[in-house]
Amino acid sequence: MSLEGSWLVESLAVGGELVPPLAAGKSLTLEVVDGRVSGSAGVNRFMGTLGSEKPFAQLATTMMTGPDELMSQERILLTHFESVDSVETSESGILLLSDGLIVVTLIPMGTDDVSAAS
Secondary structure: OOOEEEEEEEEEEEEEEEEOOOOOOOOOOEEEEEEEEEOOOOOEEEEEOOOOOOOOOEEOOOOOOOHHHHHHHHHHHHHHHHHOEEEEEEOOOOEEEEEEEEEEEEEEEEEEOOOOOO
16 A cells, blocks of 8 residues: 555544544645655644654654644644554545554545645
């Protein structure tokens, strides 16, 4: 399963349920090009190298601050990325799993008229 490409976070697990990202702030994105990972976690940018067993285990982030609710969402997303141990395809995109549970769903950039430029 290839993660190569540009992705938009469609949902993330919060309190045991998959929920859409908060509307305020920037889109949550993931880009994978030639084994390099980067994207927006809402307030901060992240970057790293795609791993084999844990694809996002060693991400670095910028250190900006923002509204509490966006920072909380960002911490959840980055924690989920670091815990991912399996990647699967779905009808609409990519499922990121940790211990068999879906923690993040991704759709190709441009889906649902959501712009990554926000």
